[in-house]
Amino acid sequence: MVNDQLIYLDNASTSFPKHRFDIDKFVFSEPQTLNRRGYSSNYNLENLLEETRELFKNFIDCEGKENLVFTLNSTHAINIGLRGCLNKGDHVITSKYEHAAVARTLEALKEEGLITYSTLDKIDDNSTAEEFAIEFTRLKKPNTTMLIMIHGSNVTGNFIFKKEFGQIASSNGVKVFLDASQSIGSTAFSLKEMNVDLMAFSGHKGLLAFTGIGALYFKSSLKMRIHLNGGTGKGSEVNLVYSDKEADYETGTPNIPALYSINQSIKHINYIGIDNYVNHKMNIYKYLEDEISELKEIKIYKNSCNDSLPLLSFNIRGMNPVQETSIVLENAFNIVTRAGLHCSPRAHKTIGTYPFGTVRVSPGYYNSKMDIDYFVNAVKKITKEMGSLNVFR
Known part of the structure; x- marks a missing residue:
């Protein structure tokens, strides 16, 4: 039956x-767009973008000076972070629990002859900081520049990454990239305590938002290349855009309904x-x-x-x-x-x-x-x- x-x-x-809200004016009632000169303030949604950025930063306990860039999803964010930070000849350490967003991107970068990577085969959800340190030291090479790990496994739900792992990698001069796609909205944590340099998020899972919205956090001290070029609605007289501000990474017209969705869903979760x-x-x-x-x-x-x-x-x-x-x-x-x-x-x-x-x-x-x-x-x-x-x- x-x-x-x-x-x-x-x-x-x-x-x-999904969290319900009035989406009508963002789709049917008004000609909403973003960062486009010639529009009045009523129809320019730059304020919505920046408000949502600050909401997200506060939600993950991120310092305002650090960067948070909106993306299509966490896969997009992971690609931006990996391709923007890694250089030819770099070596990366990762785990055996990674989602294809990480695993396939690393393999593609390896196939392109840009990087090599090693896997923490002896590290699982039960591993201690001491065990991680031993395995990390064994795999680390002079050209190791990044540790990228999933926070909580999307298969078992067990936490794979521990903040102590981030401390160990950072103390060895290695950048730490965390895939928190499953974690955001499903566990409460402070980004300040996680010891990471980059972190990818998804809006449509634990945050109740529409599909088509994600984010990439990265420290302002990182010099990350822009890998997608085009219009940003600002500085159109300049032919080459440098990564001076967060909006420089948000090329093209964003998914405005999804942006508004995550704005409203974070406010809803904050209310709860x-x-x-x-x-x-x-x-x-x-x-x-x-x-x-x-x-x-x-x-x-x-x-x-x-x-x-x-x-x-x-x-x-x-x-x-x-x-x-x-x-x-x-x-x-x-x-x-x-x-x-x-x-x-x-x-x-x-x-x-x-x-x-x-x-x-x-x-x-x-x-x-x-x-x-x-x-x-x-x-x-x-x-x-x-x-x-x-x-x-």
Whole structure:
């Protein structure tokens, strides 16, 4: 029997429902644009851009003098940071849990003959600062200039990066780049305490904003090249733009509805209170983990949720996550999850779920314990009715 109401448990991919606000005037009612001379102040949204920039900086506890540039998404931000900071001959250290946004970009830069990189194969979510220091020292070369790591795994939800890792890399003169795509809005942290030089964000996951908006934080002391050239609406008489200010990196017309969306969603989360917002999601998540852990046919691929993001990967023993479990959950029970490799094949190789992957469940702020009860009961029915097939045992 299909549930008439959608149970959405894929917030690690994109949040749903989005925070609602009046979008009409930004799309249909007024000719809104940004930084274009000749428009009156009513139709020039530069004030919206700068207000949103300050909102975001305050949200992540970023000093005003540091840079925050809006991008299309976190993948775009990661590419800007890597291609803007790395030079030919540089060596990079990374982890085995990286999303394709990092892993494929590093591989592309290597294929282009620009960089080399090494992977912290012995470092996982249980690694101590001492263990990291040993492995980091082993991999570090004279030309090592950057450590880039995911903050919390988008496969297991476990935290991979620790602020002590940033301290160790920084003390060795290595820049630290953090992929916080899954973390923003799902855990409360101060950027000042993270010991990072660059950090990439996504707006459409934990921040409830539209797709098509992300951001890149980087210290003002970094001399980062501009890799995308074009119009900024300012200084049009100059043929070559130098990276003197944040707007120089925001070439072309931005996604104004998405910019306004993240402006409104951050204000909404601030109104709720970031601690209340995060705690609600974690309470729902802990209830999920407690309930699903009782099922003996289930294998969960993560540590305790006491220190994690609100997501987990699981499999029903004997069932293919993509071709069976997630399809049945959606088609028979109207429950949306995410199955497969989640753009992180090395993470799945690490936890032993390659090549089929896992079913990932990630509750959001608008989920309730009733949603979790319905999901767990659906899994119970599936294991009872289909577990005997053992197609992929």
